[in-house]
Amino acid sequence: MINLFFAAIGILIGIIIGLILPYTYSVSYSLYMSVAILACLDTVFGGVRANLEGKFDLKIFLSGFFGNAILAAILAYIGDKLGVPLYYAAIFTFGGRLFENFASIRRILLSRVKKKKE
Amino acid sequence: MKINRANLAVFSLSIILGIILAVQIKQKVPQMIPVTLKSIENTKNEINTLNKEIEELKVMIQDKEEKIRIYESIVDGDENIVDLLKDELNKNKAVAGFETVKGPGIIVRMEDNMDENAFGQSLDLDLIHDADVLRIINDLRVAGAEAISINEQRVLSISEIKCGGPVIRINGKSVGVPIYIKAIGDPQLLSAAINAPNTYGYALKTIDQIVIETSVEDEIIIPAYSGMFEFKYAKPVKEGD
Numbered sequence: 001m002i003n004l005f006f007a008a009i010g011i012l013i014g015i016i017i018g019l020i021l022p023y024t025y026s027v028s029y030s031l032y033m034s035v036a037i038l039a040c041l042d043t044v045f046g047g048v049r050a051n052l053e054g055k056f057d058l059k060i061f062l063s064g065f066f067g068n069a070i071l072a073a074i075l076a077y078i079g080d081k082l083g084v085p086l087y088y089a090a091i092f093t094f095g096g097r098l099f100e101n102f103a104s105i106r107r108i109l110l111s112r113v114k115k116k117k118e
Numbered sequence: 119m120k121i122n123r124a125n126l127a128v129f130s131l132s133i134i135l136g137i138i139l140a141v142q143i144k145q146k147v148p149q150m151i152p153v154t155l156k157s158i159e160n161t162k163n164e165i166n167t168l169n170k171e172i173e174e175l176k177v178m179i180q181d182k183e184e185k186i187r188i189y190e191s192i193v194d195g196d197e198n199i200v201d202l203l204k205d206e207l208n209k210n211k212a213v214a215g216f217e218t219v220k221g222p223g224i225i226v227r228m229e230d231n232m233d234e235n236a237f238g239q240s241l242d243l244d245l246i247h248d249a250d251v252l253r254i255i256n257d258l259r260v261a262g263a264e265a266i267s268i269n270e271q272r273v274l275s276i277s278e279i280k281c282g283g284p285v286i287r288i289n290g291k292s293v294g295v296p297i298y299i300k301a302i303g304d305p306q307l308l309s310a311a312i313n314a315p316n317t318y319g320y321a322l323k324t325i326d327q328i329v330i331e332t333s334v335e336d337e338i339i340i341p342a343y344s345g346m347f348e349f350k351y352a353k354p355v356k357e358g359d
Contacts, residue, residue: 003124003125003128006125006128006129006132007128007129007132008132009129009132010128010129010130010131010132010133010135010136011132011133011135011136011139012136013132013133013136014132014133014134014135014136014137014138014139014140015136015137015139015140015143016136016140017133017136017137017140018136018137018138018139018140018141018143018144019140019143019144021137021140021141023141024141024144024145025141025145027145030142030145033138033141033142034142036138037135037138037139037142040131040134040135040138041135043131044128044131044132044135047124047127047128047131048128051124051125051128056124058123058124058127061124061127061128061131062127062131065131065134
């Protein structure tokens with residue numbers, strides 16, 4: 001539970017900070033950023049899951065967070081230049097994994113609740 | 119609550135993620151609408167029309183500047199205003215159709231279908247009607263005809279083309295078959311407006327079997343409007359009214 005709690009609180013604090021901060025970027029980058037956000041979201045969920053499973057590796061987590069985001073953004077950018085919507089690849093991959101990770105987290109947490117009751 | 123490195127990492131990166139998310143939300147990203155080839159084509163056409171309009175306006179500006187120059191020279195006493203006004207009067211007369219004009223163009227001859235095996239059952243379809251003539255004339259105008267006459271009757275903006283039983287009435291005068299429509303303009307364009315497939319003239323010729331013949335001429339003389347005409351109701355609106 002605590003892991004998920006950390007992630008949720010972190011995102012909330014981040015949103016508040018982001019809303020307060022006056023920085024914005026050009027709207028033309030928003031597509032790339034939204035794909036990058038998806039990648040980041042997936043990595044955070046993956047981190048929470050790994051943490052719950054006890055397999056958490058800081059290096060994998062950090063490299064995944066930044067690597068996935070950058071790769072997704074670059075993929076979207078290249079797709080834009082080539083005229084092929086390559087960002088779909090990122091959306092499907094990370095979107096699918098997001099749900100997978102969430103399903104795992106859910107199962108682990110539910111099984112823990114069950115154990116406690118017993 | 120245990121705060122280990124893992125939780126700290128998730129926490130800090132979540133904050134980063136939240137910041138990016140919030141900034142993205144703040145962007146108010148406009149809805150991305152997929153662009154179809156058709157919409158691109160439409161936009162292209164729109165741009166082309168606008169460019170054409172701009173060209174025309176530029177020509178107009180030049181024209182007006184020329185006029186200003188002429189007026190200035192009149193003020194200086196170099197040119198006579200009477201000559202200028204006469205010139206303008208002639209030009210206006212030609213444009214209005216009160217002057218005989220000549221130039222290259224086509225002559226369209228239309229005749230009823232005299233064949234025994236007339237089209238269909240109805241005799242009506244074998245005759246030339248006022249509406250047929252009207253549409254032919256409209257096609258010619260679309261093709262850029264500058265002056266049109268029907269059996270030596272000049273067709274103006276005020277000319278009526280009306281069914282008069284076996285004849286057609288134009289400018290209050292009766293006109294019978296064969297009908298000769300003369301039009302001054304680009305002969306090729308005008309001829310295409312009558313003969314090209316899917317035009318009204320083509321349909322009349324091939325479906326109704328009405329005789330339509332076009333001949334391209336280097337010089338056609340189109341008479342002036344012969345009647346008298348004056349506006350009774352329409353009054354020009356002066357600037358500042």
